[in-house]
Amino acid sequence: MDNEIYSFALKTTLNEIQNLCPDIKNAFIFREDGEIVAGGENTPESTIVRVMDSFDGILEKAEALGGIEGIALESSKGRVDVCCVNGFYLVTVTMANADKNYVNTITRVLVPTVLKLVEKISSAPLKNESRESEPKPEIHIPETMARPTEEMSINEPTPERPKRILEPETKPELTLPEPPVNQLIVENIGGLLVPADTVRIDNETLLQWQELYKDRKIEEVEVETFGGQSTRVKVKPIKDSKFEGKGIVQMPEKIQNALEIRKGELVRVKPLIK
Amino acid sequence: MVKKRKDVQHVVALTEPITAVEEATTVNNIRAQLEDIKNHEGVVGYILRNSSSASIDLKDPTKIIDYAIISSSSIDAGQALSELFDLGQAKNVAVEGKNMKMLSFTLEENKISVFMDKNVDSEKILKKLCGL
Numbered sequence: 159m160d161n162e163i164y165s166f167a168l169k170t171t172l173n174e175i176q177n178l179c180p181d182i183k184n185a186f187i188f189r190e191d192g193e194i195v196a197g198g199e200n201t202p203e204s205t206i207v208r209v210m211d212s213f214d215g216i217l218e219k220a221e222a223l224g225g226i227e228g229i230a231l232e233s234s235k236g237r238v239d240v241c242c243v244n245g246f247y248l249v250t251v252t253m254a255n256a257d258k259n260y261v262n263t264i265t266r267v268l269v270p271t272v273l274k275l276v277e278k279i280s281s282a283p284l285k286n287e288s289r290e291s292e293p294k295p296e297i298h299i300p301e302t303m304a305r306p307t308e309e310m311s312i313n314e315p316t317p318e319r320p321k322r323i324l325e326p327e328t329k330p331e332l333t334l335p336e337p338p339v340n341q342l343i344v345e346n347i348g349g350l351l352v353p354a355d356t357v358r359i360d361n362e363t364l365l366q367w368q369e370l371y372k373d374r375k376i377e378e379v380e381v382e383t384f385g386g387q388s389t390r391v392k393v394k395p396i397k398d399s400k401f402e403g404k405g406i407v408q409m410p411e412k413i414q415n416a417l418e419i420r421k422g423e424l425v426r427v428k429p430l431i432k
Numbered sequence: 433m434v435k436k437r438k439d440v441q442h443v444v445a446l447t448e449p450i451t452a453v454e455e456a457t458t459v460n461n462i463r464a465q466l467e468d469i470k471n472h473e474g475v476v477g478y479i480l481r482n483s484s485s486a487s488i489d490l491k492d493p494t495k496i497i498d499y500a501i502i503s504s505s506s507i508d509a510g511q512a513l514s515e516l517f518d519l520g521q522a523k524n525v526a527v528e529g530k531n532m533k534m535l536s537f538t539l540e541e542n543k544i545s546v547f548m549d550k551n552v553d554s555e556k557i558l559k560k561l562c563g564l
Contacts, residue, residue, distance in 0.1 A: 208516055216506055221498075222529075231513055232522075233510075235518070
């Protein structure tokens with residue numbers, strides 16, 4: 159799951175870096191364990207494998223230098239730079255006339271930023287997994303997720319609040335936390351009984367939101383594309399367990415068309431608090 | 433420079449022993465320069481090798497094998513990647529570790545690696561050695 163997210167986000171980043179800086183001939187990322195994470199459009203996998211093979215000897219004995227931070231090869235017509243970021247090796251191949259500082263600024267800022275972002279996104283379900291191990295009262299969400307707040311209120315009794323007629327109902331909104339924004343990958347959802355105005359996301363994410371807004375119903379979300387399009391749609395938990403915990407949002411074709419997006423693209427999803 | 437090369441080739445054809453003497457002189461010059469560089473603060477040693485001999489001078493002899501592997505791997509990687517990406521002649525490879533760094537390059541037939549602390553200016557060392 160993490161690999162898919164990493165790969166998608168990093169591949170896009172690498173392509174953008176190359177668009178931004180055409181002097182970068184090739185750019186790709188591999189892991190310490192030799193797994194290819196992402197490669198730019200013009201870097202075939204066979205090339206990445208050959209590069210990794212070339213670095214084998216250095217990486218195997220890296221401990222002698224205290225672990226590798228970077229490798230730079232300078233040649234008459236260009237250079238190859240390897241930068242180690244959190245166990246990922248970012249390789250860039252540039253022309254001889256490329257502005258080294260500019261390339262470094264782009265690659266060494268953008269890639270680590272995307273890595274951090276992706277880690278943050280993918281760490282959300284992980285946090286929930288760790289919570290599951292803690293002895294807590296069981297919270298059951300019905301398949302339809304019709305009224306999640308009611309279910310929670312049954313299992314987690316909350317002290318009765320004294321009703322004050324004079325207090326306006328809207329007052330607590332002032333203390334409501336900012337709605338969290340989750341970046342999710344669009345996945346298709348189809349079938350005869352699929353409502354066209356409803357997206358499905360992880361149960362865990364819904365529970366997290368519910369924890370944040372204990373007394374509020376979360377029945378709708380705002381889906382925003384990176385192109386700036388947004389829409390309000392109903393939300394329900396993902397039914398199919400094989401899609402759980404993958405950081406995806408299942409979306410009917412109608413909504414995808416309205417937002418001009420397709421399967422595999424990233425969108426921002428945030429709860430709408432009533 | 434081209435002219436000089438021609439002269440050398442000519443001499444090779446006529447009198448081979450003189451070339452051997454020249455080579456030895458070059459190696460001796462490099463070694464002398466490396467000895468000088470080794471005295472710089474932060475430089476922990478060097479590896480110099482060619483087809484007929486190898487000199488290793490490291491302050492910590494327990495790391496000789498590791499350093500020798502990194503040295504030869506980096507020079508090989510430099511050549512392989514230059515070919516792979518069509519980057520022309522490999523000039524030098526710098527490997528930066530968390531504690532140490534290594535600079536490798538080829539001078540004529542001699543493969544040289546200099547090991548130093550992270551804060552040492554490797555560019556300065558490269559200029560000094562390439563100015564031979």
